[in-house]
Amino acid sequence: VVDEHAALLQSLLDANEAFYDAFERRDIDAMSDAWRHEDGVVCTHPGWSTLHGWAKVGASWAVLLANQQRLQFILTNPIGRLTGDAGWVTCEENILDGPGGSTVAALNVFERVDGVWKLVAHHGSVVHAFGG
Amino acid sequence: VVDEHAALLQSLLDANEAFYDAFERRDIDAMSDAWRHEDGVVCTHPGWSTLHGWAKVGASWAVLLANQQRLQFILTNPIGRLTGDAGWVTCEENILDGPGGSTVAALNVFERVDGVWKLVAHHGSVVHAFGG
Numbered sequence: 001v002v003d004e005h006a007a008l009l010q011s012l013l014d015a016n017e018a019f020y021d022a023f024e025r026r027d028i029d030a031m032s033d034a035w036r037h038e039d040g041v042v043c044t045h046p047g048w049s050t051l052h053g054w055a056k057v058g059a060s061w062a063v064l065l066a067n068q069q070r071l072q073f074i075l076t077n078p079i080g081r082l083t084g085d086a087g088w089v090t091c092e093e094n095i096l097d098g099p100g101g102s103t104v105a106a107l108n109v110f111e112r113v114d115g116v117w118k119l120v121a122h123h124g125s126v127v128h129a130f131g132g
Numbered sequence: 133v134v135d136e137h138a139a140l141l142q143s144l145l146d147a148n149e150a151f152y153d154a155f156e157r158r159d160i161d162a163m164s165d166a167w168r169h170e171d172g173v174v175c176t177h178p179g180w181s182t183l184h185g186w187a188k189v190g191a192s193w194a195v196l197l198a199n200q201q202r203l204q205f206i207l208t209n210p211i212g213r214l215t216g217d218a219g220w221v222t223c224e225e226n227i228l229d230g231p232g233g234s235t236v237a238a239l240n241v242f243e244r245v246d247g248v249w250k251l252v253a254h255h256g257s258v259v260h261a262f263g264g
Contacts, residue, residue, distance in 0.1 A: 040213050042222045042239070047260035050222050050237045052211065079184065081172050081252070083243050084216035088253060090174045090182050105182045107174070107239055107255040111215050120213070121220060123239040125257030128179035 005082065012080045015117035016089040016108055024073045026065040032058060036111060036118040044123040046104055072096040085112040093124065103127045137214065144212045144219040147249035148240055152225065156205045158197040164190060168243060168250040176255040178236055204228040217244040225256065235259045 015034070022030035035041060035054060043057040044050045045064070051057050078091040086109065093104040109121035147166070154162035167173060167186060175189040176182045177196070183189050210223040218241065225236040241253035 040211075042211070044222070044237045044239065044255075044257065046257065048237070049224065049235070049259045050209075050239075052222075077182075079172075079174070083218040086215040086218035088241055090176070090184075090253070092181065103181070105176045105180070105255070107176065107182075107241075107253055109220055109239075109241060121222070121239055123237070123255045123257065125176065125178065125255065127181045 008082055009080050009087075012082065012087040012110060012117055013078055013089060015110055015119075016078060016080070016091065017075065019108065019119060019122075020073050020075055020093065023065070024071055026067070026071065028062055028065050031061050031065060034119050036113065036120050038120070040120065042121045042123075044125075046124050046126045050123075069097065086110070087112070087117065088121075092127070141212050141214055141219075144214065144221060144242060144249055145210055147242055147251075148210060148212070148221040148223065149207065151240065151251060151254075152205050152207055155197070156203055158199070158203065160194055160197050163193050163197060166251050168245065168252050170252070172252065174253045174255075176257075178256045178258045182255075201229065218242070219244070219249065220253075224259070 019034045022034055037054040039053045041054050041057055042050055042052055051060055074094040076092045078089055080089045088109040090107050093106055095102050104124045105127050106124045110117040111120050151166045154166055169186040171185045173186050173189055174182055174184055183192055206226040208224045210221055212219055212221045220241040222239050225238055227234050236256045237259050238256045242249040243252050
């Protein structure tokens with residue numbers, strides 16, 4: 001049971017990494033594949049109000065990924081938690097964006113559908129202060 | 133089954149509201165009661181990096197609630213989703229804080245423990261733009 005939990009947790013962290021790989025490569029197909037396509041999915045980009053439903057969430061990613069500027073993510077501190085067929089990961093997205101950079105704290109919620117983790121909620125916000 | 137789901141969803145939304153009631157009343161006991169007290173809980177206050185574990189999360193709330201200034205929340209657009217014994221709510225916290233105000237988008241994840249929803253993840257971020 002311990003091994004099973006560890007393997008499931010690893011698959012959750014792998015799904016989280018695949019999401020950021022899609023973001024970094026600006027791969028709209030991979031980004032679409034990372035998400036459930038349902039009315040109930042939610043996405044809060046840094047500084048945005050929350051988008052509800054795959055139609056709006058998918059459209060927002062299409063716009064964000066269309067930018068041609070080179071983008072590099074260094075993910076730090078990914079920590080996952082499982083509760084049945086739900087799981088979530090917190091991590092920091094350290095983004096090298098052109099000459100500058102920023103750190104975004106993220107909370108990503110996944111559901112396991114036919115054995116595959118799919119994003120159903122993403123919330124990112126720019127870190128202005130170190131909280132502890 | 134539909135009624136059971138609706139009742140469970142309502143209890144999730146009620147737990148979310150109890151969390152904000154505790155915040156608004158600056159009631160540290162009620163705030164403590166709203167959370168699971170575990171190493172695996174996470175909390176991202178607006179602009180902060182993510183705090184891990186109840187020790188740090190609880191301490192952050194003690195500091196935030198110690199402020200004596202009158203605080204009023206108007207919650208809008210609370211939408212919940214259930215997956216087994218996990219559930220999450222997105223909402224906007226419209227905060228009247230002294231003479232000013234702000235809107236915070238939030239994602240709150242709960243686990244159902246002995247029939248009671250307990251917060252395990254909170255992520256709030258100030259809304260600067262309307263995303264759609």
